[in-house]
Amino acid sequence: MYIGCKVPYVVLALPSWLQQLKDDFTLNFIDDKRYMYLVKGLGATLEITFFAVLLGIALGVVAAIIRSSHDKTINDMRPGFGKVLLKVLNAIVKVYLTIIRGTPVVVQLMITYYIIFASSTNQIMIAVLAFGFNSGAYVAEIIRSGIMSIDNGQFEAGRSLGFNYVQTMTYIIIPQAFKNVLPALANEFIVLIKETSISGYVGIQDLTRGGDVIRSRTYSAFMPLLAVAAIYLLIVVFFSKLVSILERRLRNSER
Amino acid sequence: MSDNEVLISVKDLCKHYNMGAIKALDGITTDIKKGEVVVIIGPSGSGKSTFLRSLNLLERPTAGSITFEGVDITSPKTDINKLRMKMGMVFQHFNLFPHLSIIDNMTLAPVKLLKMSKEDARNKAQQLLDKVALGDRGNAFPSQLSGGQKQRIAIVRALCMSPDVLLFDEPTSALDPEMVGEVLDVMKDLANDGMTMVVVTHEMGFAREVGSRVIFMDEGRIIEEGTPDEIFTNPTNGRLKSFLAKVL
């Protein structure tokens, strides 16, 4: 026989295990357009993570500034309204940090969903708030350590030029602190992307829940769950790469 | 140059730590006049830095008063930030902002605080850079400069705010010996231009040559005060004599 006959033979008669995979794939992703569960789920996961990250940074920076301002200046402050305000704010932040870091995030999510926003139907917004507040507590401690690591001379140089406390923080201390803690922050966001996988607990159709829905329809766990894992992995690897590029750029700007 | 107008008036200034157990400043009284170059010398731990840093309230005195351009700066009602804009400070360790280019180091405060336009601030910064022979380094970052260059930048960064007085805390102590001269030369030029300066230093040559008045401090007090000639040529005080014997 000629070689020409062999080719269609190979294509048509796949080895049985490969044929099995192909059937599995078709069943889990193609039939009934089941891949849409993953697409839509990924959309929800990214949306929740993105806005939770923004909220987390905003909360974290504010909390970090309050904590480090308190620790750095409270002893030198003159008695008065400012001092009382700072003490109150610091106490609030401490309670916030203690609660968030002392309870599981899944419990926080359920409390946010079933108790605090029991009457709301905007699930994504609820998840953003829950994960954002959670992340904020960790970001706060990361940024605070960054602020504390900046040499006090930087602070004094800023003040001696006439910048007030907040301006010195904004223009001089925070940019440097942020740069120093970028790897730790990136890590926190990688953690957050993965943590949103518990969104299914409150009925949100995120990526993980999407895969699980497919599994429950097809009674086949292998394909959908591996697909879900692969997608998370891709996002995390991509994000890590992005951060290392950013880090290098920031470093170069000082050379 | 000096027209006898008092710029900073210090009265009975005290700074105590640990409920008075440590007296970093123990009753300092002196006037700093416009155009004067006041050089402060004294052994380590004698309170020189504490005194200098009290002048712009980086240290808050425990007692006494400081009047700057007629305003009591220790009063709670005073806007210290406004006053600090007119009091430049140069630190031992330069304290340039590492995340900003040289030109941005210099223009940040004028743009944000004096509301100067970016262009005006840049022009002014460039003129000052040219003056200290660093005209081509505006786009560099602090880590790319030598110690002497950093300190010259720190001086012109302070000058960008057009201050009425410059405070120096051991500006050459962190420098390699071969770079001390270039920084002192810049300070000398400033003095010749009539800038009011308060300088803590161990450079006795500078004190003698450029100082209009030398203050010798020990244990938080002013022990001797006078022209360089009075201090260096005919010292009478015992402690001053033994200090000079060690450093000269």
Ligand SMILES: Nc1ncnc2c1ncn2[C@@H]1O[C@H](COP(=O)(O)OP(=O)(O)O)[C@@H](O)[C@H]1O
């Ligand atoms: N935060 C502080 N707590 C306690 N003592 C201090 C503090 N800061 C400075 N001192 C003391 O004040 C004295 C004067 O210090 P300083 O002004 O730095 O001296 P100098 O600059 O002349 O070397 C020293 O005895 C120093 O130990």
Ligand SMILES: [Mg+2]
């Ligand atoms: Mg000192």
